[in-house]
Amino acid sequence: MxxxxxxxxxxxxxxxxxxxxxxxxxxxxxxxxxxxxxxxxxxxxxxxxxxxxxxxxxxxxxxxxxxxxxxxxxxxxxxxxxxxxxxxxxxxxxxxxxxxxxxxxxxxxxxxxxxxxxxxxxxxxxxxxxxxxxxxxxxxxxxxxDVELLDKSQPVYRHLLKEKWEAYDLMITMQRLEQLHMIPDTLPTLDPKVDVKVKFPHNVKEEFADWVVPGTVLPAFAVSQPPTIQIQEFETVEEKNLYSIVLVNPDTPDLKTNSYSTTLQYGLANVPLDNVDNVIDTSKLFSQGEKFTFKDYQPLVPEKNAQTQRACLWVFRQSEELTLGDIARENFDIRDFASKNNLTAVGAHIWRQRFDRSVNYVRNKYGLGEGRVFRRVRGTAPVV
Structure with missing residues (x-):
């Protein structure tokens, strides 16, 4: 003792x-x-x-x-x-x-x-x-x-942010991409390397202005202007990496084939970003948008009685600077586009839209004319 x-x-x-x-x-x-x-x-x-x-x-x-x-x-x-x-x-x-x-x-x-x-x-x-x-x-x-205030040039911050991303946000994103069949309907698979965030800051209400949780259903007015896109690399980027960002709608009704086609809603290429300068926002689009916008933004405008549509945003890392000609919106083949331009998919995001009262306003704003109204017809043959 x-x-x-x-x-x-x-x-x-x-x-x-x-x-x-x-x-x-x-x-x-x-x-x-x-x-x-x-x-x-x-x-x-x-x-x-x-x-x-x-x-x-x-x-x-x-x-x-x-x-x-x-x-x-x-x-x-x-x-x-x-x-x-x-x-x-x-x-x-x-x-x-x-x-x-x-x-x-x-x-x-x-x-x-x-x-x-x-x-x-x-x-x-x-x-x-x-x-x-x-x-x-x-x-x-x-x-x-606030994550946006952290110095992303410091490897330790990127390391800890990557751990947090892998513990939650990455799992949510991959779940929604697969659950909503963005994979493999648009691209066959994804090995995610970057954290992709999307928001529409032109909105007044916080529920529509904040970062969008993947898979969220948004009204047409909330997406009536181009999104702010953040692409966070976790590995060190000494010089600027070049990225292509493609937004597609794989749920455009195609009556001729009794199926659906893919529409190109937005296209960016040769976007220079690094660990710190990693946001594509309104100010960057105003000052440099002409350099890397190959297809102007056009929001999804689902038609009455049509199914819920998916806004599928893909982020590609480029191996070299691209020279793109005129690319049509309709019947866009995203797989062929990625293959021809030697693009590597490193991240993705998705939100959904369905017909609502603000669709006609957005259609008029973009000069899209009147939308179609579909009838629900029962049939024995599946829509393929």
Missing amino acids: LQAKSGVRIATRNVASFSKRFQSTSSGIWTDFSKRSASLKLNSPEVKQGLLHKINPEEGPASISDYNRRLAYHSPEDIDETFKQAYELLQQEAEVKYKEIEGYKKRLGEAKSTKEVEFLKKSIDKLLVDAEVKNPEVLYNVEYT
Whole structure:
């Protein structure tokens, strides 16, 4: 029993001694921004105080906005001392990684072959992720900061965003692409490499102006103007990649064949994007739209009593700059288009539309004339 109490006293003295050393040390790789990007730090002093140091019990953590919940918060027993020890150990590991990075950068300056250069650059990116992936400030930023405000040039942010994407958004997207038969009705398959987001910011209501969940049914007025498209690459893009974006409707009624045809609703090519400059929005279309728009945007306008139509948006990565001639909207063959131009599908999105009261307004706006009204006819032969 005496030995047990003695051991507790020794452990307590060790924790107290380590705590003092931690508090007295103001330097460390995670506090040095002379060689690290300032975007890796937490910008709120109040939140940073509560995250990295002891929380004032009379004020509570600044990260909690609700005042009553903030005052009701109580830190777990001995969490401050435990956190300080863990923080110091993790920071020491990060310092080792940064020393390795310096060595790789020196080798990179002396590298001669393209293969060696690519290997060294990938190794540096991996080490940059390993050095920061356990940094509390970085983790807090990814979890609680608006994604659009994060510095996507930092490999660690892209790595953590990719993990979040794979854990939820990617699964939702692939489920909807297959559930709604966008795959294989338009293209046979997809190996997703990028996160594709779509929104229509011209809308006043938030439910139509925010990022669209794949598969959502939208009214015609909500899609009456070109969408904002975000294409997030997770691998490092040193220079601009070129992309083609194609929006097709595979559900255009074709009475001659008693089936459906595919209509090209929107076509973009040679769009230059990278990790940070990754959005195609109204301002970019106004300033550069003529350079990469090969088919002007025309929203889907489903006709009365016709089935729900799918707006299928495909994102392709180009191997080279394309020179495209006049491409017809009707009977568009997306598979042939991708094959002829050596395009690689890297991402996709989908929303749906059905006839509603705003369809006629949109038809008039785009000069599409009056729509057709279909009759429901029972028959034994299936529509193929």
